[in-house]
Each structure stands twice: as C-alpha cells, then as structure tokens.
Amino acid sequence: ELENPLTSFEEHQSDTVPALFANESDHMPSHYFSHGLKSNDFRISVRREAISLIFQAQFYCNFDSIIPCLAISYVDRFISMQENWNEGSSWITRLLAISCLSLAAKMKNTGLSISDLQRDEGFVCDSQSIRRMELLILSTLNWKMRSITPFSFFYFFISLFDLEDPPLIQGLRD
C-alpha cells in the first residue's frame, strides 16, 4: 500500500518537474562535500572502500543495479555529514557499506536479507550493529531515503521531443 502512492509521472508533469528539482537538493551530499574535500581527507578512503565493498556484494548477490546506486548515494550523504571523521577501523567502513546496502534493499522492497548480503565473507557484521547503524544513517539522512537520479527526469525529457511514434515513446518509457 505504501509502495508507490505518488501518481504516475506522465499524468502530472508540469507539477512534478519543479518538485523534482526542488527535491533533488534534499537528496544530495551536503554542498561542502564536493568542494571542501582535500585529497588526504580520511573520508575519501572510507568512501572508496565502501563503494568497492558495495560492488563486491553486487557481484556476489547480483541484485538490481538500482540498489548499489542508492546505497552509494546514502554512503556519500552520510559521509558528507561527518565532518570530523579522521580515523576509524575498516570494520566501521564495512558496517557503513552493508547498512547502506540493507537500507537500499529495504527501500526497493527486494526482500534481500542481511544474511543474503553477507554471503561474501568479507562482509560479516552482527545484526545488532547493523540495526543500530541503519538507525544512525536514517536519522543522519533525516529519513529522506528516496533518491532523485537522472532517471527521475527521464519522462520530462522525452516529453520535450515531439515524437509521433507511440510505440517508440512506449519503448523509451519501458
């Protein structure tokens, strides 16, 4: 029932597009992240390691590619809020990666469980730590877990083309 109550995009384009633009900034890493990061910032190595762990899990579990996309956006947003993250064990990074993956899987309602995600041995974290980390991420990201990706704007852009071939339009949409 909660799945997709937002009405479909085609029906209300003129309302939805400004809303998407307005929303996009709520779902991006904080502004200073991209500008202020120095190359020796510890967070860069955390990010790099977390992303590689996420892709590793993707390789083992072979889930929909939207899941690593979402998970990486959570990692970025979370890291960008931690200004004084100067040290930490790789265990914390693993915990962050798996918790973001788990949240992304829940957000997309895939039914992937934490044990599915931990099939690869590099990943093992206990479920209580993951639960706590999930809550920390949720509150840090202010529960704004939807993501505005370039795909969200897709209908808007194809509507700009004056296509007269309905099967082509349908094909693009699918």
Place this chain on the structure above:
Amino acid sequence: MDYLIDTMDNKYEQLETIGRGNFGEVYKCRDREKNTFASMKRILFRYQDDGVPGSVIRGVALLKELDHPNIISLLDVLDDEKWVDLVFEYLEMDLWRFMGTYPRIGKDPNLTKSFLYQILSDSYRILHRNLKPRNIMVDVDKKIVKIADYGLARPVDAPVAFTYQVLSPGYKAPELLIDAKYSTPVDIWSVGCIFAEMVTHHPLFNGQCEHTAIMEMFSLLGVPNVETWPGVTSLGINLSNPEALVSGVRRSLSDVVKGLEPTGIDLLAQMLCLNPCRRITARDALIHAYFRNA
C-alpha cells in the same frame, strides 16, 4: 524502556491512547516546549532481527517529501531498536465527527465549497485509495481540512470505537469494487461521495457489501454499457439483464443531493462518472464553474 522515559519525558508528554492497530498504538501527546498537542504513532517492529521494516522506511521517506497545507504533517521521527514513533500534527476533529457535531455550520454552502476545494487541491500527487470523512481532519477554527491518509499517516487503522465506516465500501469507486485496474480517478470518486455527504450530512452510498454498493451506484447513476464505458463487459459484471442490477425507484442526483446549486450538481455528476476514464480530473475539477464565485 530507558528510551521511552527519555523521549517521552523530555520532549513529549504522553496523554491518552487514541487509536490502536496491527502496527501498534497511537497516543495523544503534548509537546512540552511548544505546549502544543501532537499525535504519536508507535510502530512496533514485528521481526526485530531485521531492524526497521522496509515498509516503514518507505512510508516515512514519502511523508518527508510531502509538504502541503492540506496534508497532516509529520513533525518528528523518534527511533529505537524495537519501534519508531512518528509524531504528527494533531487535530481533534475529523470530518465525520464535524458533520455530526455542527449540523448547521457544517452545511454552509461556502464551507462545503471551501473544504471540497482544499481536498481536491491536495489530491494531485498522491493516490490515496481510501478517502473518507473519517480520515479527513478538520481544523474547526481555521476552517482548514487536512488529509490524514498516507499509509503511515493514517491516524487510526482500527479505531478504538469501531465504526461502520471501517469496512463500508460506500466511498469506493466502482472499478475498485470489481477489482479492475485503477488509478487516481478512484480518489475523485471518493471525494465526490464526500462532497455529496457534506451537502446532505448523509452518506451517498450505504452499501454494506460490494454487491449492494454496485446496485446503489447503478440505481442512481444508471447501468453502464459499452457506449458509456467501453470495455465494461470484460470486467466481470453480468450486464445482460440491467434491470437486475438496479433497485428501488430511479432518482436523479439533484433529488438525492438536495440543496446543492446546479453547478455543484454538474461537478458532482462528473466526479461520479462510472467510467474512470471519463471521470473529471482533480485539475479540471478545480477550475469548474462551481468554484468560480468562491
């Protein structure tokens, strides 16, 4: 329990239980700092090992994006390992009780018009599926209505005092009753039923089951055929004997919804179009002549 004491004692004072459902309970609370009321919905996690359920994450994420004066807003999310507390703005009166409590003010044609406009202006982006007077809240002083029907925002899944409306199909569009494909037009249908009820203070359709509800609709609005609703024959209703699908004396909308001005009857008829494809949209309804002199 430490957590409970912590949050409750510090920020919110728990007052009374106002609702209960499969998810957990709803309390009325007082925000100590602002000295305002709020309602707090506690959602217990059924499988604690899995942490926060996906449905809760998706529901809260959606609520976080909704910001509309005619939507009950989510003020706060308090989390714990075993539950989350969703804190919503609190309004005491729902539209159903409002009509019962204020039989005269509640029938003021300008108020009806204003409430209808507010309900329609919110129904652009969201598919509710379950709009009814019980989940539309009324700010009596400000004359504002706010919809509290976004999955998790629904204040009461199963109210403490059980009412007929919980199971009543009376506000459901025909395509929902016959399990056909549906989309946003189902909400326009429900709003149409609510519109009629605001005028008369009686539910437009009382049907206790899907079958009687369908008969009531057809009796008032006519039995659909392939011309008025192309494809209707494939929906599983046997239309070969239309007489069997109506009951009582044929009445028109203006007979039933007495006291509504002619433009209002016209708008209502377009909202209660049986064929969802021909039903008026929220956008068109908002610029209908009925609202012109508002």
